[in-house]
Amino acid sequence: MAIKEQIMADLKEAMKNKDKDRLRVLRSLKSKLLEREISEREGGEGSISDEQATEVLMKAAKQRKESIDQFEKGDRADLAQNEKEELEIIESYLPEMLSxxxxxxxxxxxxxxxxxxxxxxxxxxxxxxxxxxxxxxxxxxxxxxxxxxxx
Missing domain, CATH: 1.10.10.410 (Arc Repressor Mutant, subunit A)
Known part of the structure; x- marks a missing residue:
C-alpha cells in the first residue's frame, strides 16, 4: 500500500478509536501531503509518488527533531515529550534509514x-x-x- 493511502487508512482508524494524539499527527501529515500534491499538479488531477511522500515525511520528522532540540535547550521537557511522540508516529511511515x-x-x-x-x-x-x-x-x-x- 502506498504511503498516502496508508496514512488515510490509519487516519480513519484513529477517528474510530478516538485516538486524539495520533489523529492530530495524521491530520497534519495528510495536510502536508495534499499541499505537496497540489503544488505538483499540472492541469487538473495529480498525485504524488511514494518518493515524494517520503520527502514530505522526512521534512516533518526533521522539524520535530529540531523542535525537540530547542525545547530541551529551553528546559521544556513536557513540550519535547509531545514532539517525541509525534516523531515516533511519523517515523513509523518512513522506510528504514541507513546507519x-x-x-x-x-x-x-x-x-x-x-x-x-x-x-x-x-x-x-x-x-x-x-x-x-x-x-x-x-x-x-x-x-x-x-x-x-x-x-
Missing part, C-alpha cells in the same frame, strides 16, 4: 569511484550521494560522513 556505517560504506565507494581526494570535491560527492541516498539517509548525516572521509 552511519552503511552511509560510510557508500561514501567511501563513491569517493573512490569519483576520484575525490580533498574537501574541494565535497560538492561533487554530496550531489551524487544525496541522489543515491534520497529517502534512505538524512542529509546532515551524509554531510558529516563525507566531510570525515574527505578530511
Amino acid at each position: 552511519e556505517e552503511e552511509v560510510r560504506d557508500v561514501a567511501q565507494a563513491k569517493i573512490d569511484e569519483l576520484g575525490a581526494n580533498d574537501m574541494s570535491d565535497m560538492g561533487r560527492v554530496m550531489g551524487v550521494m544525496m541522489q543515491e541516498l534520497k529517502g534512505k539517509a538524512e542529509g546532515s548525516l551524509v554531510s558529516k560522513v563525507v566531510k570525515e572521509e574527505l578530511s
Whole structure:
C-alpha cells in the first residue's frame, strides 16, 4: 500500500478509536501531503509518488527533531515529550534509514569511484550521494560522513 493511502487508512482508524494524539499527527501529515500534491499538479488531477511522500515525511520528522532540540535547550521537557511522540508516529511511515556505517560504506565507494581526494570535491560527492541516498539517509548525516572521509 502506498504511503498516502496508508496514512488515510490509519487516519480513519484513529477517528474510530478516538485516538486524539495520533489523529492530530495524521491530520497534519495528510495536510502536508495534499499541499505537496497540489503544488505538483499540472492541469487538473495529480498525485504524488511514494518518493515524494517520503520527502514530505522526512521534512516533518526533521522539524520535530529540531523542535525537540530547542525545547530541551529551553528546559521544556513536557513540550519535547509531545514532539517525541509525534516523531515516533511519523517515523513509523518512513522506510528504514541507513546507519552511519552503511552511509560510510557508500561514501567511501563513491569517493573512490569519483576520484575525490580533498574537501574541494565535497560538492561533487554530496550531489551524487544525496541522489543515491534520497529517502534512505538524512542529509546532515551524509554531510558529516563525507566531510570525515574527505578530511
